[in-house]
Amino acid sequence: xxxxxxxxxxxxxxxxxxxxxxxxxxxxxxxxxxxxxxxxxxxxxxxxxxxxxxxxxxxxxxxxxxxxxxxxxxxxxxxxxxxxxxxxxxxxxxxxxxxxxxxxxxxxxxxxxxxxxxxxxxxxxxxxxxxxxxxxxxxxxxxxxxxxxxxxxxxxxxxxxxxxxxxxxxxxxxxxxxxxxxxxxxxxxxxxxxxxxxxxxxxxxxxxxxxxxxxxxxxxxxxxxxxxxxxxxxxxxxxxxxxxxxxxxxxxxxxxxxxxxxxxxxxxxxxxxxxxxxxxxxxxxxxxxxxxxxxxxxxxxxxxxxxxxxxxxxxxxxxxxxxxxxxxxxxxxxxxxxxxxxxxxxxxxxxxxxxxxxxxxxxxxxxxxxxxxxxxxxxxxxxxxxxxxxxxxxxxxxxxxxxxxxxxxxxxxxxxxxxxxxxxxxxxxxxxxxxxxxxxxxxxxxxx
Numbered sequence: 001x002x003x004x005x006x007x008x009x010x011x012x013x014x015x016x017x018x019x020x021x022x023x024x025x026x027x028x029x030x031x032x033x034x035x036x037x038x039x040x041x042x043x044x045x046x047x048x049x050x051x052x053x054x055x056x057x058x059x060x061x062x063x064x065x066x067x068x069x070x071x072x073x074x075x076x077x078x079x080x081x082x083x084x085x086x087x088x089x090x091x092x093x094x095x096x097x098x099x100x101x102x103x104x105x106x107x108x109x110x111x112x113x114x115x116x117x118x119x120x121x122x123x124x125x126x127x128x129x130x131x132x133x134x135x136x137x138x139x140x141x142x143x144x145x146x147x148x149x150x151x152x153x154x155x156x157x158x159x160x161x162x163x164x165x166x167x168x169x170x171x172x173x174x175x176x177x178x179x180x181x182x183x184x185x186x187x188x189x190x191x192x193x194x195x196x197x198x199x200x201x202x203x204x205x206x207x208x209x210x211x212x213x214x215x216x217x218x219x220x221x222x223x224x225x226x227x228x229x230x231x232x233x234x235x236x237x238x239x240x241x242x243x244x245x246x247x248x249x250x251x252x253x254x255x256x257x258x259x260x261x262x263x264x265x266x267x268x269x270x271x272x273x274x275x276x277x278x279x280x281x282x283x284x285x286x287x288x289x290x291x292x293x294x295x296x297x298x299x300x301x302x303x304x305x306x307x308x309x310x311x312x313x314x315x316x317x318x319x320x321x322x323x324x325x326x327x328x329x330x331x332x333x334x335x336x337x338x339x340x341x342x343x344x345x346x347x348x349x350x351x352x353x354x355x356x357x358x359x360x361x362x363x364x365x366x367x368x369x370x371x372x373x374x375x376x377x378x379x380x381x382x383x384x385x386x387x388x389x390x391x392x393x394x395x396x397x398x399x400x401x402x403x404x405x406x407x408x409x410x411x412x413x414x415x416x417x418x419x420x421x422x423x424x425x426x427x428x429x430x431x432x433x434x435x436x437x438x439x440x441x442x443x444x445x446x447x448x
Contacts, residue, residue, distance in 0.1 A: 002367040009365040011065070013378045015041055017113070017385055018068035024112030025070050025105055032101045035092040038071035066358075066434075072105070095416075099408045106400045113386030117333070120379035122326030128372050129316040130325075131301065133171040133216075135160075137311045141188075142174070143217045143254055148204045153195040154178075156217070156254055159187040175214050179205070180339050180351075202343065203350020219243075219307060220253040221296040222272075229292035235281045236272060236293065241307075243278065244271035253295060261289045334383050341387065357438030394419075394426025 018041055029036050036057050044051070044062035051060030062068075074093020089096045094105070141157040144150065154160075160174050161167065163181035168174055178184055179202055184195045198204065205213065220242040225232060244250055245259035246268050260268065263285050270283045283291055296303075304310045317325055343351035356363075361381065366373055390398040399422070407413045414422075 005369055006362060006365045006367055009369070009374055009377075010362045013365075013374065013381060014065065014361075016378065017116075017382055018042070020112050020116055021109040021385060021389075022068050022070045024108035024110070025072070026108075028101075028105045028108045029070070029072055029094075032097055032105065033092060034094055034097060034101075034105065035073040036070055037073055038069070040070070041068045043067065043069070099404055099413075103401065103404045103408070106397050106404065109397055110386040110389050113382045113389070114330070114334075117379045117382040117386070118326055118330045120326075120375050120382070121329040121333075122322050124372065124375055124379075125317050125325040125329070126319050126322035129314060131312055131314045133301070133310055133312050135168045135170055135174070138171060138216070140217060140252070143212075143215045143252070145212045145254070146205065146208070146210050146214075148201070148208050148210065149213065152197050152201060154184065154186065154214075155188065157188065160214075161185045161187055161192065171216065176336060178214060180343050199348050200350045203353055206350065206353045216304070216310065217252040217254060218296060218299050218304065219309065220250065220256040221299065222293050223296050224294035226292070226294070230284050230286060231292050234283055236270075236283065237274065240272040240274050242270050243273050245269075247271075257289075260285045260291060264289045330379075330383070333380060334387065337380075337383055337387055353440070355437050355440055357434065357440065359438070359442075360440075393429055394422040395430055396426065399423075399426050 022039060022041075026036055026039055039057055039059045040048075040062050041060075042049075042062035043064040043066055044060055045064050047063065048060045049063050051058055053059075072094045074089060074095040094102060097105075138159060141159045144154045144156050144158060146154075160178065162185040163174075163177040164183055165185075166177070168177065178197075182197055182199075184197065186193060186195055222236060222238055222240045222242070224238060225236060242250060242256050245256060246263070248259055250256040250259055265285065265287050267282050267284050270281050271278050272281055285291060301310070301312055305312055340351070343349045344355060345352075364377055389396050390401070392398045392402040394400075394403075403414050403419065403422070
């Protein structure tokens with residue numbers, strides 16, 4: 001069932017983005033009286049799952065879910081229809097239109113992607129508002145169990161105040177900014193200092209294969225006492241919170257683990273909180289330093305707030321208020337994604353090791369259905385699709401735009417043969433990038 005929910009969200013989001021992106025090309029093409037021969041969701045290599053001709057356009061669904069396309073007459077694209085290009089230009093063809101019209105047609109797809117993201121962020125701000133944890137409300141610092149982060153100088157209990165001189169306002173900003181940052185300002189035991197991260201910090205994290213990086217410190221809440229546990233008869237129950245070990249306060253689970261590590265093979269007196277009351281229980285610690293209990297690893301914000309660990313804030317917006325909020329979210333996400341791209345194309349950072357393909361996108365979606373999460377992911381993917389399509393690679397929209405701008409500035413149109421060769425080079429570059437990204441997915445699935 002989990003697979004069905006995840007794949008449904010993945011395909012729905014992908015289909016929506018592809019259709020709207022191609023519609024962004026289709027509408028201005030039709031407005032400028034340019035013939036559109038095909039409008040396809042997914043690729044129809046050899047055959048289509050569905051197709052129907054309406055007017056001069058064939059609308060269809062292909063079987064290969066790697067994207068979609070519109071085939072515009074008289075345009076050198078992935079179809080490489082050299083036979084058509086060898087004939088005399090016709091008034092309805094793309095190549096016969098003024099450069100400014102062709103530019104608008106080519107920019108239509110990414111324009112729709114960006115507008116869609118803005119509209120989604122505005123809508124989400126209006127309908128859901130924002131629930132966030134102010135950074136200043138994290139009183140006892142963060143949980144940082146990554147050995148790579150520890151080696152770099154970030155430790156559990158650190159309060160992360162700023163990254164590269166930019167103040168951190170909310171908890172949700174921290175991980176991403178640290179991942180792509182260079183200098184982290186921390187407060188440790190009341191003293192501020194700057195931790196300089198190695199240039200290949202992200203690569204080290206990827207190579208370490210550690211799943212934990214930076215998270216909130218949480219209480220040691222018992223969620224299961226297995227029948228095989230050596231503490232089955234100790235009296236500890238599901239829902240108990242360990243708050244002291246041998247009289248030492250252990251507000252957080254990491255403190256509990258640090259304390260019991262000292263008493264391997266011994267019995268300790270644990271103070272647990274149960275129904276608002278404290279009681280003491282004898283707990284055995286095995287030779288590996290384990291209690292044999294399952295404790296909460298990911299508590300909800302509601303649970304943590306109810307237990308008095310963190311104080312979250314909620315903001316609601318009217319429709320007019322939601323507009324600038326949504327625009328700012330779009331701006332922040334596009335800047336953030338651009339920073340990620342720069343890191344990926346800088347070999348020394350090793351960020352390219354984290355590049356993923358369709359499996360990585362599929363994994364972003366949760367195993368439960370949430371419209372709020374779905375729209376948030378779809379907005380980000382829309383930005384990603386828009387930015388990637390603007391890269392100046394022949395075969396992408398950005399490649400066509402690059403040649404059109406050259407034509408408009410120089411007054412000289414590149415020859416059809418040159419554009420054909422450029423399209424072929426761009427196509428092979430794209431295939432290489434797709435193989436690399438999806439190859440990374442396969443490598444991680446096998447070796448992680």
